[in-house]
Amino acid sequence: MQIKHVGVVGCGLMGSGIAQVCAQAGYPVTVREISQDLLDKGLQSIHKFLSTGVERKKLTEEQKNQILGRIKGTTRLEDLGNCDLIIEAVVEDIHIKKEVFGALDKICPPETILASNTSSLTIIEMAAATGRPDRVVGLHFFNPAPLMKLVEVVRTIATNDEVFQTAFEFVKSLGKEPVAAKDNSGFIVNFLLIPYLLGAIRALENGLASKEDIDKAMKLGCGYPMGPFELLDFVGLDTTYKVANILFEEYRDRLYAPPPLLKKMVLAGYLGRKSGKGFYDYTK
Numbered sequence: 001m002q003i004k005h006v007g008v009v010g011c012g013l014m015g016s017g018i019a020q021v022c023a024q025a026g027y028p029v030t031v032r033e034i035s036q037d038l039l040d041k042g043l044q045s046i047h048k049f050l051s052t053g054v055e056r057k058k059l060t061e062e063q064k065n066q067i068l069g070r071i072k073g074t075t076r077l078e079d080l081g082n083c084d085l086i087i088e089a090v091v092e093d094i095h096i097k098k099e100v101f102g103a104l105d106k107i108c109p110p111e112t113i114l115a116s117n118t119s120s121l122t123i124i125e126m127a128a129a130t131g132r133p134d135r136v137v138g139l140h141f142f143n144p145a146p147l148m149k150l151v152e153v154v155r156t157i158a159t160n161d162e163v164f165q166t167a168f169e170f171v172k173s174l175g176k177e178p179v180a181a182k183d184n185s186g187f188i189v190n191f192l193l194i195p196y197l198l199g200a201i202r203a204l205e206n207g208l209a210s211k212e213d214i215d216k217a218m219k220l221g222c223g224y225p226m227g228p229f230e231l232l233d234f235v236g237l238d239t240t241y242k243v244a245n246i247l248f249e250e251y252r253d254r255l256y257a258p259p260p261l262l263k264k265m266v267l268a269g270y271l272g273r274k275s276g277k278g279f280y281d282y283t284k
Helices: 013-024 036-055 061-069 094-107 123-127 161-173 189-205 211-222 228-235 237-251 260-267
Strands: 006-009 029-032 071-074 085-088 113-116 136-141 150-155 177-182
Touching: 006 013, 013 029, 013 036, 013 061, 013 071, 013 136, 029 036, 036 061, 036 071, 061 071, 085 094, 094 113, 094 123, 113 123, 113 161, 123 136, 136 161, 150 161, 161 177, 189 211, 189 228, 189 237, 189 260, 211 228, 228 237, 237 260
Parallel strands: 006 029, 006 085, 029 071, 085 113, 113 136, 150 177
Antiparallel strands: 136 150
16 A cells, blocks of 8 residues: 555644654645644644754755645544545543544545554554554654654554555655564553663662762763653653553553652652753753
């Protein structure tokens, strides 16, 4: 199957980035958001990102306009009915995602491939909300989608081999590096990353070292570009807390249990860079 037209459900941080990546690769893209205000905000973020690229001479003004010309915004889910591949990028809530997949199943032709950008939820649970579980995959992009090269391509126990291969080749066509993953909560990256981040918080709670020294040790000792607390603030403490709870619910392993300090910081509104304060203070 050849992918000619891509749909994206959700135009937030991830959805707008995914729509931009697909348009940059030459695909016509229809992106849907639940309100015009949210849609305008998402499209504006794409425009801003591309304009910065022009300023830095990464692309020309003409190329920017061509990319933007391939993106169509809508608030109607029905407008995605002619897409060959639809990537869901709504909030990390299984109930909302299942509603979206159920609605798309009714709107789209039988051959349309449905994909989720979830970072932690199992794909088969969304696929079960459709009448085409064999045509459902996971396509987990990383933030920021236009810059990060990796995409986890997730196959469920029901995914058709040809559908999986089509999704895998589609990712390559975007200029990304796909990796094949089984449909386990967290896939590859978060399965390994979340225990590392939670372990760093526990080390801080137990007085092993200061957050600054833990960050320095992991950067200089392991060659990581960011220390665990820098990364937590970048990802968002609320996001980490939610993903950790999902993984703990799935595996019932203490490695995935959120430490008390993480919960307290989320309750206090210390979410990291996006709130101005997390493990570090960004207000200045």
